[in-house]
Amino acid sequence: xxxxxxxxxxxxxxAFCLASAQSEGMLxxxxxxxxxxxxxxxxxQTRTVLxxxxxxxxxxxxxxxxxxxxxxxxxxxxxxxxLSAEALGRxxxxxxxxxxTFLWLDRVSSTVGSVAGGVRAYQSxxxxxxxxxxxxxxxxxxxxxxxxxxxxxxxxxxxxxxxDSEAQRCRGQLAIKPx
Numbered sequence: 001x002x003x004x005x006x007x008x009x010x011x012x013x014x015a016f017c018l019a020s021a022q023s024e025g026m027l028x029x030x031x032x033x034x035x036x037x038x039x040x041x042x043x044x045q046t047r048t049v050l051x052x053x054x055x056x057x058x059x060x061x062x063x064x065x066x067x068x069x070x071x072x073x074x075x076x077x078x079x080x081x082x083l084s085a086e087a088l089g090r091x092x093x094x095x096x097x098x099x100x101t102f103l104w105l106d107r108v109s110s111t112v113g114s115v116a117g118g119v120r121a122y123q124s125x126x127x128x129x130x131x132x133x134x135x136x137x138x139x140x141x142x143x144x145x146x147x148x149x150x151x152x153x154x155x156x157x158x159x160x161x162x163x164d165s166e167a168q169r170c171r172g173q174l175a176i177k178p179x
Contacts, residue, residue: 026155027148029092036089039101039141043082046112046134049127050074053115058122067118074111080104095152102145109138 055067081104088097112135120128 026151027144032092032148033089035141035144036085036092036101038137039085039105040082040089042134042137042141043078043085046108046131047075047078049130049134050078050115052124052127053119053131054123055115055118058118061122063118063122067115067122070111070115070118074108074115077104077108077111081108093152095149095156098145098149098152102142102149105138105142105145109135109142112138 050071053071055063055071058067059065081101084097084100084104088094088101091097112131116128116131116135119131
C-alpha cells in the first residue's frame with residue numbers, strides 16, 4: 001500500500017513539476033517538435049547545396065585536401081543530426097536527445113562554416129552564401145536548444161528532488177509503523 005502511494009505521489013509530483021515548468025517559461029512541446037522538423041528540413045537543404053560543392057576540383061587551385069575530407073565527413077554528420085533531430089521530435093522531454101541534437105548541430109555548424117569558406121575561396125560566392133544561410137539557421141536553433149537543454153535539466157533535477165524527498169518521507173513513515 002505504501003509503495004502504491006509512493007508511486008501515485010511521484011506521478012502527481014512529476015505532473016506538477018511539468019506544469020509548473022511550463023508556466024515558468026519552459027519551451028512547449030509543440031515548439032520543440034516544430035524545431036526538430038525545421039532542423040530536418042535544414043539538413044535536407046544543406047545536403048542539396050553540399051551536392052554542388054566540388055572540393056576535389058579545388059585541389060588543382062591549391063586548396064588543402066582537408067576540404068575533401070570535411071565534405072565527406074559532413075554527409076555523415078548531417079545524417080546523424082537528422083536522426084537525432086527526429087528522435088528529439090518524437091520525445092522532446094528526453095534530455096539525452098536534446099544533448100545529442102545540440103552536439104551534432106554544433107559539429108555540423110562548424111564544418112559547414114569551414115566548407116563555406118573553401119567554397120567562397122575556390123568555387124562560388126553564391127553557393128557559399130547558401131551554406132552560410134543554412135549555418136545561420138542551425139546557429140539560431142542551437143541557441144534555442146541550449147536554453148531548452150538547461151530547462152529540461154532543471155526540470156529533471158527538481159523532479160528527482162521531489163521524488164527523493166517523498167521517498168524519504170515514506171521511509172520515515174514505514175520505520176515508525178510496527179510490523
